[in-house]
Amino acid sequence: MPGSAHFFASCPRGLESVLARELTALAASDVKAVDGGVHFSGALALGYAANLHSRVASRVLWRVGQSRYRTDQDIYDVSRRLDWPAWFSVDRTLRVNVSAIKAPVKSLDFITLRIKDAICDAFRAHNGGRPSIDTHAPDVRVHAFLTASDLTLYLDTSGEPLFKRGYRREAGDAPLRENLAAGMLALSGWTPDVALLDPMCGSGTILCEAAQMAANRAPGIGRAFGFEKFLNFDAQTWDALRNIAYASENNSIKTNIYGSDLRGDALQLARANLEELDLVTKVTLKQANVFEMPPPAPSGIIVTNPPYGVRMEDRDDLAAFYPKLGDALKKNFSGWTAYILSSDMQLAKRIGLAASKRTPLFNGALECRLFEYKLVAGSMRRAKPAPVATPVQD
Ligand SMILES: C[S@@+](CC[C@H](N)C(=O)[O-])C[C@H]1O[C@@H](n2cnc3c(N)ncnc32)[C@H](O)[C@@H]1O
Known part of the structure; x- marks a missing residue:
């Protein structure tokens, strides 16, 4: 595609x-990481590939438009001038989302309405009709996206967010988003030749992402995308x-992936999700208490998110x-x-192990850390007394 x-992204x-x-x-x-995402450029087909493979x-x-602005009317005018009827048919339903950082506007709802009006007016001028709105x-x-001085307009090539891979039939309690689970695996440096264990696997999101990585399965292969409607x-x-x-899938690869949970119903969810992916044979599932279980291999990588509490008694x-x-x-x-x-820095300190790395990560709006612990016999105990408090700088 030229x-x-x-x-x-x-x-x-x-x-x-x-x-x-x-x-x-x-x-x-032109790959450039900024807070919350990455700018990049290439052919339109690169957008397809990013949806399929990321x-x-x-x-x-x-990005379909970008301009400086000062007033609400400027935002309408910039939006109105874009050639929306060239990008999608009037029969398509539409939703407009606005986000802003330090934008000098009174109401984001009002701006959303003005941009929607501008798009509908562009269609009316083109062929008399206008797209219907469907916010669901x-x-x-x-x-x-508005900053203090600039307006950028985007068409969403993904449609449903990409963490919705299409395999999750069962959610369980507090499941991780699929893209966060995949990100934890990437940050751990895990590769499919290394044993992997999630000993508190819940509905198995980390296991499902790992099994797909091992099989070289494109995460978007089973779903539809917004760009198909353009x-x-x-x-x-x-x-x-x-x-x-x-x-490029390699479904015959031998894997070393293990998942366990205290609760049998959680394991059933994990199994159902792996079955949906047709990757259940890639993961060994077992009901076990993390405090008592033997390791499934002499060495490997644990990637997990333990229970976290919001109420006092849970804490x-x-x-x-x-x-x-x-x-x-x-x-x-x-x-x-x-x-x-873990989202709770106090609790994470109580684990009594010295973290070799702590990477800030957000689980939705919840600020977390991904703590790395190298479990080398003897060498990682904290100096006595080892209560709560060896300071951890975050
Ligand atoms: C936050 S959830 C994990 C969610 C999971 N990552 C997912 O995506 O569904 C924590 C899990 O730890 C399990 N758990 C709690 N105590 C445990 C223990 N002592 N041994 C093993 N699993 C435990 C819970 O049953 C729960 O499924």
């Missing part, structure tokens, strides 16, 4: 560098990209949970490296 387009905060690496591997140009992006947005399941999403949709190019992705339970988890890891898992996602 021509160069500019894109912005959003992602959970903390995963921008992982996303930039993914996009560079897809031969994107494991950590939340959305891929195609629109065919086409327009995203506007007038410039190039079905031939898209089919070719999907065919290459199918042909008391968790205050007891973390030291026990630290003891079990020390006692049973020497030779392993553990990556533990």
